[in-house]
Every structure is written in structure tokens, then in C-alpha cells.
Amino acid sequence: MRSQLRRYCALLLLATPVVLWATDQSWKNHVSESDRSRTNPYTSHPDAVAAGARVFADHCAKCHGVDALGNGKRPSLRTPEVQEAKDGELFWLLKNGFLRRGMPSWSSLPEPTRWQVVTYVKSLGLSSEDHSSERKDNRK
Amino acid sequence: MRSLLGYAQATVNIRHGLCCLVLIFLLQGVCFSQEPPYFVTYSQVLEEPGNLELALRSAVGTPQYGNQFRSATLELEYGATGWWTTEVYLSGQNTANDSTIFTGYRWENRFRPLPREHFINPVLYVEYENLNEADRSLLEVVGNDNQADLRVPNSEARQETERSLETKLILSSNFRGWNVSENFIAEKDLNESGPWEFGYALGASRPLALAASAKECAFCRERFMVGAELYGGLGTTDGFGLKSTSQYAGPTISYDIPKGPTATFGVNFGLTDNSVGTIYRFKLSYEIEQVFRSFKRAQ
Numbered sequence: 001m002r003s004q005l006r007r008y009c010a011l012l013l014l015a016t017p018v019v020l021w022a023t024d025q026s027w028k029n030h031v032s033e034s035d036r037s038r039t040n041p042y043t044s045h046p047d048a049v050a051a052g053a054r055v056f057a058d059h060c061a062k063c064h065g066v067d068a069l070g071n072g073k074r075p076s077l078r079t080p081e082v083q084e085a086k087d088g089e090l091f092w093l094l095k096n097g098f099l100r101r102g103m104p105s106w107s108s109l110p111e112p113t114r115w116q117v118v119t120y121v122k123s124l125g126l127s128s129e130d131h132s133s134e135r136k137d138n139r140k
Numbered sequence: 141m142r143s144l145l146g147y148a149q150a151t152v153n154i155r156h157g158l159c160c161l162v163l164i165f166l167l168q169g170v171c172f173s174q175e176p177p178y179f180v181t182y183s184q185v186l187e188e189p190g191n192l193e194l195a196l197r198s199a200v201g202t203p204q205y206g207n208q209f210r211s212a213t214l215e216l217e218y219g220a221t222g223w224w225t226t227e228v229y230l231s232g233q234n235t236a237n238d239s240t241i242f243t244g245y246r247w248e249n250r251f252r253p254l255p256r257e258h259f260i261n262p263v264l265y266v267e268y269e270n271l272n273e274a275d276r277s278l279l280e281v282v283g284n285d286n287q288a289d290l291r292v293p294n295s296e297a298r299q300e301t302e303r304s305l306e307t308k309l310i311l312s313s314n315f316r317g318w319n320v321s322e323n324f325i326a327e328k329d330l331n332e333s334g335p336w337e338f339g340y341a342l343g344a345s346r347p348l349a350l351a352a353s354a355k356e357c358a359f360c361r362e363r364f365m366v367g368a369e370l371y372g373g374l375g376t377t378d379g380f381g382l383k384s385t386s387q388y389a390g391p392t393i394s395y396d397i398p399k400g401p402t403a404t405f406g407v408n409f410g411l412t413d414n415s416v417g418t419i420y421r422f423k424l425s426y427e428i429e430q431v432f433r434s435f436k437r438a439q
Contacts, residue, residue, distance in 0.1 A: 050355070054353075071430075098222070100255060104189065104222050105184075105257055108319060110316075111316075
């Protein structure tokens, strides 16, 4: 009876990380509502895309590729999952990272810089025509 | 004459080391690390997975009634995973009117136990050291480390090798562009049944600009980071406290050279009679992106 109990305990201990891993696949599940609803102060800032692109080239391109299309196991940032994510969600991901999946935390970058990166990443999903019209709108 | 030869040899060695670093830098992609400009204090920042940071750091100081020493340490830091960074240090030093010697190596590992960012972020640090007593890298100060230790001639000091285990609890916070880090150090000599030695390091730093500029610029403010460090010994299990310890404090500054390495400079002032008056520190670090992927591509 005791050995059977031990076997169940061992099985439970072994199974726990597997279950946790399986239920922890998407980083979006961890973002709180308050973080998700945060607004990007750089959305309509005329230079934010260019500034974010510079930071992206320095810190992010090494894994996600210069064109943000991904690199090996590192995901593309032009996928619907990223492009349809809210700015607050992407900002949360930059701050916290997803360490288990290889995404480091970028909390040491100041907040304004991280928002600039979010602005740049979101600009990648727009076609070049949309992008130029958005820039014209911003200038107005 | 001997010291002149030693100094010349050290210069040649450092020149060779720098040439190798420059070559590697030219062959690989280089990017900037996000590390604060500390020499002794560790923050929560780990190496990005797959990246290798090469750094050459030196400390120059003159103990009272002793000869000037110049240490050189080569640092190889690799991001194994998002939560684990492993690092090897190779150290040597040159002492004026004495000699130039290799002093030993360190192997350290840092782990982030918590997957998310918190107001205070802990990092666990474990290091194995195999250094002789002539080591002058001063990467940490523990126990009752004293400037008198730095006066011992190399020929005598190198006879004794210390194999020790060093652990650190790193606590670090980022808020409003500031980084504030606190390290608590405990070190045990594995050769002897001596007491545990304790130390601490505190650091605070901030970039000069919080937002990046849209245009490429060599001297824009976000490329500079300024900070200050305070570190020293805290005695041993036999006598805990600040009595008979060496303590240092001073400013640091780092600069991200455009499309190049990061240069960091710091001056540490001795705060007690046991401390060296002034220690000048310099560090040049390159981060090579996705190092093993580059090797695979080359094959």
C-alpha cells in the first residue's frame, strides 16, 4: 500500500511540470487586463517608428532577423499573433520576456524605448501604402 | 630590466588579445548588450540566449608602500537559456618592478528563478574559483581583504592557489530608467576549513536619455549610461562587520560605440585604511550574436 502511494506521488511529481508546460504555451495568457489595456504613448509620434527600428536593429534583429521574419526557432514578428496583439500585450512581453521559450526580458531598456520598439513592430504589419498614408496622417 | 620586459610582454599580450577581439568583431555580427555600467555589481540582466559576450577588463591600482599593479581579465559570457548564463574568466596581472603572470580562472553561473519581472528580481549566482594569491582582478571584495595582500611579491603569492566556492544573491530593480542592484556575497575556501567570508556590492545607474533618437548618431545621449558603485567586505563567520575591511565607492560611465563595442570606465576610491587609495577600471565588451548559428553557417 505504501509503495503504491509512493509510486503515485512520484508519478504526480513527474507529471506536474509536463502539465504546467502544456498549459503555459501562450505568453498572452499571462498578461493582466491592466497591462493589456495600457495605451502606447508613441502611437502617433512621428519619429517613433524610425527610433524603434534603430533599437530593433541593435537588440532584436539578431534573433528575429533584420526583416523581423524570424530566424530558425525564433518567431517572425509579422505573424497575425503578433500583429493582432495589443500594444499593451507586446509591451508586457518586452518587459517580462518568455524565459522558458528563449525570449529574454528587456526590462533594462527604459519604458519609452520599449514603447518605440512596440510602435515599430506594429508598423511591420501594415503594407507600405498603409504605412505611408499613416505617416501623412501623423504629419497633419 | 626584468620589470620592463614584463611590462612589454603584458603589452604584447594585451595587444594580441585586442587583435583577436577585433578580428572576431569583424567576422561576426555585433550588437549592444543591455548591461548597466558596473564592474563589481551584478544586475538581473543575463546574456541573451545564444549570444556570446567577449570582454577585456582591467584594474589599475597602487597599494600603499607597494608597486602598481595592472590586471587583465578576459571574460567569455554565454547565454545558455533565457534563465541561465554561464561565464568563464581568465585572469592575469603585471606588477611594476616585479613580473607578469597568469593568476587563474573562474567559472560562474547565474540563474533567474522567477520567470516574470517583479519590483525586485532575484538572481542566484554560483562560482568556482581557481586563483592564486597574486590575483589582482578585484572582481569582488570579501571578508577582510586588505591592501597589504596586494603588496606580496608575485613569486611568493603565486605559490598558494585558492580553490573557492562563491555564491551571490543578486537583487535588482528597474524603474523609471534607473537600475538599482544589490549583491550579497558569501565565499568559502575549499582548501581549508576556514570560515565563510562575506561581502556586498551596490550599484545604481541610468542612461542619459530614456527614448531612442530616430537618426543614427555617434554621441546621442542614449548611448551613454552613468552610474555609481559601492562595494566591500563584511568580515567572516568568525567576525562579521565592517571592522578591518576594505571598502570602495566611485562613479562609472559606459558608451556604446556605434556599430562597435561598449566601453566602460570607472574610478573606485578606497574608503578605509585597508583599501587601495584609487583603482581605475576599464572594460571593453563585444557581444557576438547567435555564435553557434554563425559557426554552423560557416561550415
